[in-house]
Amino acid sequence: xxxPTEAVAAQSPVxxxxxxxxxxxxxxxxxFELGLGDMKCHLVDILDRPGGQCAELYPEKPIYDIxxxxxxxxxxxxxxLMEQIKPFHPTFHFGQMAEKLQxxxxxxxxxxxxxxxxxEAPVVVVAAGGGSFMPKKPPIKGIDDYEGTSVxxxxxxMEAFRGKNLVIAGGGDSALDWxxxxxxxxxxxxxxxxxxxxxxxxxxxxxxxxxxxxGKMDLKIANLTSVSGADGQLASVTLVEEGKEPYQLPCDSxxxxxxxxxxxxxxxxxxxxLHENLIPVDTxxxxxxxxxIFAIGDINTYPGKMKLILSGFHEAALMAKKAFAIVxxxxxxxxxxxxxxxxxxHKLGVDAA
Amino acid sequence: MHVYCTxxxxxxxxxxxxxxxxxxxxxxxxxxxxxxQCGGSCACATCHVYVDPSWxxxxxxxxxxxxxxxxxxxxxxxxxxxxCQITFNKDLDGLKISxxxxxx
Numbered sequence: 001x002x003x004p005t006e007a008v009a010a011q012s013p014v015x016x017x018x019x020x021x022x023x024x025x026x027x028x029x030x031x032f033e034l035g036l037g038d039m040k041c042h043l044v045d046i047l048d049r050p051g052g053q054c055a056e057l058y059p060e061k062p063i064y065d066i067x068x069x070x071x072x073x074x075x076x077x078x079x080x081l082m083e084q085i086k087p088f089h090p091t092f093h094f095g096q097m098a099e100k101l102q103x104x105x106x107x108x109x110x111x112x113x114x115x116x117x118x119x120e121a122p123v124v125v126v127a128a129g130g131g132s133f134m135p136k137k138p139p140i141k142g143i144d145d146y147e148g149t150s151v152x153x154x155x156x157x158m159e160a161f162r163g164k165n166l167v168i169a170g171g172g173d174s175a176l177d178w179x180x181x182x183x184x185x186x187x188x189x190x191x192x193x194x195x196x197x198x199x200x201x202x203x204x205x206x207x208x209x210x211x212x213x214x215g216k217m218d219l220k221i222a223n224l225t226s227v228s229g230a231d232g233q234l235a236s237v238t239l240v241e242e243g244k245e246p247y248q249l250p251c252d253s254x255x256x257x258x259x260x261x262x263x264x265x266x267x268x269x270x271x272x273x274l275h276e277n278l279i280p281v282d283t284x285x286x287x288x289x290x291x292x293i294f295a296i297g298d299i300n301t302y303p304g305k306m307k308l309i310l311s312g313f314h315e316a317a318l319m320a321k322k323a324f325a326i327v328x329x330x331x332x333x334x335x336x337x338x339x340x341x342x343x344x345x346h347k348l349g350v351d352a353a
Numbered sequence: 354m355h356v357y358c359t360x361x362x363x364x365x366x367x368x369x370x371x372x373x374x375x376x377x378x379x380x381x382x383x384x385x386x387x388x389x390q391c392g393g394s395c396a397c398a399t400c401h402v403y404v405d406p407s408w409x410x411x412x413x414x415x416x417x418x419x420x421x422x423x424x425x426x427x428x429x430x431x432x433x434x435x436x437c438q439i440t441f442n443k444d445l446d447g448l449k450i451s452x453x454x455x456x457x
Contacts, residue, residue, distance in 0.1 A: 259425035
């Protein structure tokens with residue numbers, strides 16, 4: 001909901017063994033497989049919590065095809081994976097987008113996020129699923145001209161809306177929460193939603209309705225069809241109420257909350273080969289065409305690929321074997337079972353005291 | 354059996370339809386790009402289509418969940434549906450739909 005409020009100043013690079021882009025189920029399980037091979041991980045995710053699509057798209061929906069787990073929700077799967085990787089103490093960089101990847105003089109990868117976090121590691125694992133979750137933008141002609149100046153998809157500073165004639169579009173928790181939070185600051189708020197029902201916390205809905213009843217906020221049940229203004233400054237939006245003629249609503253700022261959508265984003269600029277926005281990999285190691293960069297989960301492609309969480313888990317295991325050879329070039333990879341290996345059990349913290 | 358799908362450029366495609374498949378799957382299998390980001394679990398609204406009014410009465414009413422999910426779609430009308438929530442059957446042979454903005 002809320003976005004990072006301030007940019008983190010550039011800092012000295014954090015050294016680690018593996019940088020994982022994406023903290024969805026596959027990125028999380030990769031921490032486990034890499035951890036068994038004594039590889040420490042840092043994960044970067046644009047969401048503010050782990051789980052990826054499991055957290056954002058279907059937290060409450062049941063998943064039935066995780067081996068040996070007859071049913072669990074997206075949230076439960078995420079919680080269980082977080083529990084499973086606890087012994088390996090991964091570091092998470094949430095609410096940040098992996099923005100730039102370059103080689104250092106020592107031959108390591110240096111990844112910089114949009115908030116200025118700098119990570120360095122010999123191995124990068126792209127587990128970015130369908131890409132970065134970004135706000136859905138209304139497909140309205142010319143709306144881009146106002147983005148960042150008078151049309152916004154997130155609130156960075158509440159003060160920016162003081163005294164504004166603000167339109168808030170949407171009917172979920174984000175739209176309702178911000179309508180309520182900004183109501184005391186803005187000159188006037190008009191909430192626009194396509195129907196007179198809201199998928200938001202009932203308490204927020206009652207508070208909003210009370211403000212509307214008191215005449216302190218406006219509510220329009222309408223579709224937003226166009227925007228107009230000049231030089232990036234919004235002057236009005238066009239609304240269409242069912243069965244009525246379109247009309248203009250004067251305003252000077254708009255916040256639109258239509259949920260999130262996935263876009264590949266800066267990963268496309270990392271120099272990794274792409275095929276139709278997916279990353280081709282070698283299926284014996286899940287390495288991309290760039291040595292020491294791997295791709296696992298929904299973001300990769302290979303003959304016979306199936307976009308299933310369980311496929312991603314398998315891919316993580318094979319990736320970790322190759323990553324071991326890169327991170328520990330002086331060590332010999334030893335194949336072991338967690339059931340019987342006291343070494344692995346020690347790493348997992350379950351060995352007999 | 355066929356479904357007729359009009360894309361955002363206004364071009365209509367005749368798609369081979371399979372019994373018990375969702376209309377989203379039929380569109381995808383027919384090679385028409387459709388986002389359908391959540392893969393058909395009624396969790397994203399990126400398979401938003403308009404059902405030709407002459408066919409609306411032949412479709413079961415959308416679930417409350419589908420109607421709610423349409424809140425995340427754009428230019429929603431009385432004819433709006435999520436293609437992943439329409440299951441094809443022989444009575445729908447000839448169904449006409451159009452892709453909506455935001456579904457490609």
